[in-house]
Amino acid sequence: MPSQEYATKHNDLDVLIVGAGFSGWQPPWGHLVLELLSGRPGGLGVLLVPLSTEEVWKDWAWSERFPGRDELMAYFEHVDKKLDLSRDINFDTRVTGATFDASTERWIVSTQNGRTARPRFLVLCTGYAAKPFFPDYPGLSSFQGAIYHTARWPQKGVELAGKRVGVIGTGASGVQVIQETAPIAGHLTVFQRTPNMALPMNQRKVTETEQVQLKEELYPIIFRRRTQTFTGVQSSPIGTPLLEMTPEEQHLMLEDLWVHRTFWALLAFPEVLSNERTNALVYNFWRDKVRKRITDPRMREKLAPETAPHPFGVKRSSLEQRYFEAFNQPNVTLVDLHETPILAITPTGVKTEDGMEHTFDVLVLATGFDALSGSISQINIRGTDNTPIGEIWGNKGVGTYLGLTCAGYPNMFFPYGPQAPTAFCGNPACLEFQCDWVVDCLMYMRTHKYTRIEATPEAEAAWVARIEEIASTGLWYRAKSWYFGANVPGKRVAALNFMGGLALYIQLCRECVEDGYAGFVLSGGVRSHL
Numbered sequence: 001m002p003s004q005e006y007a008t009k010h011n012d013l014d015v016l017i018v019g020a021g022f023s024g025w026q027p028p029w030g031h032l033v034l035e036l037l038s039g040r041p042g043g044l045g046v047l048l049v050p051l052s053t054e055e056v057w058k059d060w061a062w063s064e065r066f067p068g069r070d071e072l073m074a075y076f077e078h079v080d081k082k083l084d085l086s087r088d089i090n091f092d093t094r095v096t097g098a099t100f101d102a103s104t105e106r107w108i109v110s111t112q113n114g115r116t117a118r119p120r121f122l123v124l125c126t127g128y129a130a131k132p133f134f135p136d137y138p139g140l141s142s143f144q145g146a147i148y149h150t151a152r153w154p155q156k157g158v159e160l161a162g163k164r165v166g167v168i169g170t171g172a173s174g175v176q177v178i179q180e181t182a183p184i185a186g187h188l189t190v191f192q193r194t195p196n197m198a199l200p201m202n203q204r205k206v207t208e209t210e211q212v213q214l215k216e217e218l219y220p221i222i223f224r225r226r227t228q229t230f231t232g233v234q235s236s237p238i239g240t241p242l243l244e245m246t247p248e249e250q251h252l253m254l255e256d257l258w259v260h261r262t263f264w265a266l267l268a269f270p271e272v273l274s275n276e277r278t279n280a281l282v283y284n285f286w287r288d289k290v291r292k293r294i295t296d297p298r299m300r301e302k303l304a305p306e307t308a309p310h311p312f313g314v315k316r317s318s319l320e321q322r323y324f325e326a327f328n329q330p331n332v333t334l335v336d337l338h339e340t341p342i343l344a345i346t347p348t349g350v351k352t353e354d355g356m357e358h359t360f361d362v363l364v365l366a367t368g369f370d371a372l373s374g375s376i377s378q379i380n381i382r383g384t385d386n387t388p389i390g391e392i393w394g395n396k397g398v399g400t401y402l403g404l405t406c407a408g409y410p411n412m413f414f415p416y417g418p419q420a421p422t423a424f425c426g427n428p429a430c431l432e433f434q435c436d437w438v439v440d441c442l443m444y445m446r447t448h449k450y451t452r453i454e455a456t457p458e459a460e461a462a463w464v465a466r467i468e469e470i471a472s473t474g475l476w477y478r479a480k481s482w483y484f485g486a487n488v489p490g491k492r493v494a495a496l497n498f499m500g501g502l503a504l505y506i507q508l509c510r511e512c513v514e515d516g517y518a519g520f521v522l523s524g525g526v527r528s529h530l
Helices: 003-009 027-031 069-083 172-181 208-226 247-260 264-268 276-291 297-303 324-328 389-396 427-447 457-472 502-514
Strands: 015-018 036-038 089-091 095-101 106-111 121-124 146-149 164-168 187-192 332-336 342-345 349-352 357-359 362-365 380-382 452-455 520-523
Touching: 015 106, 106 121, 164 172, 164 349, 172 187, 172 362, 247 276, 297 324, 297 332, 324 332, 380 389, 427 502, 452 457
Parallel strands: 015 036, 015 121, 036 089, 095 380, 146 362, 164 187, 164 362, 187 332
Antiparallel strands: 095 106, 342 349, 349 357, 452 520
16 A cells, blocks of 8 residues: 555544554454554464453364464464454554654654554554564674574574574573574583573473363353452462471472472462562472482582572573473583673674683574563654653653553553563453553543543652552562563663552552543543543
8 A cells, every 4th residue: 555545544543553462462452443553463472371252262272281383373363363353454564653743632653664644542562572682792793603583583493403503591582492402403502691490381281171171161260360360360379378387388389389380489479579588498499309400510500509599580480391401411511601701792603701712503692672661662652742752761761650651642552561560460361451441441532532641740650659669579679680671781770560460450450440540631522631
């Protein structure tokens, strides 16, 4: 469609959604006029249970407890077919900027191909991990072998068999690459800054009988229950605090959780994240389990140190299946970046501070993301004072209200973004509630003929203060984590997630509505709501 024709057609949009990942595909949007701009549909993530729309889940069956990429993509195709979403999507269209036009109370949204749209409301469904972090190593562009960031892994895969492979980073994607590459690489070198306190995935096949029972008896109950919990999944904490159990009871309880529950201790004993004694007990149990799987005493200390490098659980616990066994192999080397930092990337590999140069055919950057705020701030979004949101967040720190919108950017929402329960909540539960909240808000505005909604600076400041207060009650600040932006040099370190749990978050969002959208200014139409 030519740019002029596109602009003419899209000048009277009610809502424009940027992104067709999980948050952009939520069913509640179906009854509004939409336009989605995205590179491609879908998104990756663990679906502990499917979307709660019966039309979607009633004739879908999973093959594994944690589905892989291909199955997830098939699921999104299933959702698309059931809800007929693609008809409203413009694919391969990257949004480059958006400016709020106060005279018309519309957003002017521009794209890389010169197209422009003028929606009343802008909904950023860009996800929390859409901006890969590339470390500023000298010579990075000089490497003559193949180089890949795990966030931009080729869809057809990468041939690693028999090759010399270097992996920088041992976060979630690093764990995945390492455990899959170790058995086939000629040699694998892992550059580790911080040990990953990875937990057993406990992957298994899901039988048809199990899923029939879920659909016939449990799904509706699970969907209601998950919004009542801290993490948006149906698991509940153990009633008795761990420290009130006998040593024998403690061990047997932790052993049972290790075998049968994936995010075991963090879900069963929330006090792990606030009580140092409980945290140490759980770390010691984890450490002893892992060290039994590692043959080399030096490697044991590197991967599961006797003394915890930071409190257990305050950095995301990745899931693994054979990660620690990889380091028993003679073709795997671990480089401790605390002992020998990387000096530079050379045309043939990586040079470390001890003067050694590691030579590779393939270099993998498992260096994570500028998470939560980076997905939004990388777009040139300008609000009422024409200042890019990235500049404001960079200078003053990230500020939002309800983790859904922010002052100075009217008619803009961002589900599954910063200062919501994003990283601490099962995707479907958090997203479905947030999307329902936004849709209800827009329908309320339509009914009352409001054309503009904007969070007040006071409400935003109070929300940020609440988030920091909750974060300060735990052990969170005892580690450098992407939960706080500490993984990106120069980024302001602050709480980027609502850590009070999904149930409390839902309560606060509902109270806002019950109080007449307290913290917002609504205007336009027949009257103003101040």
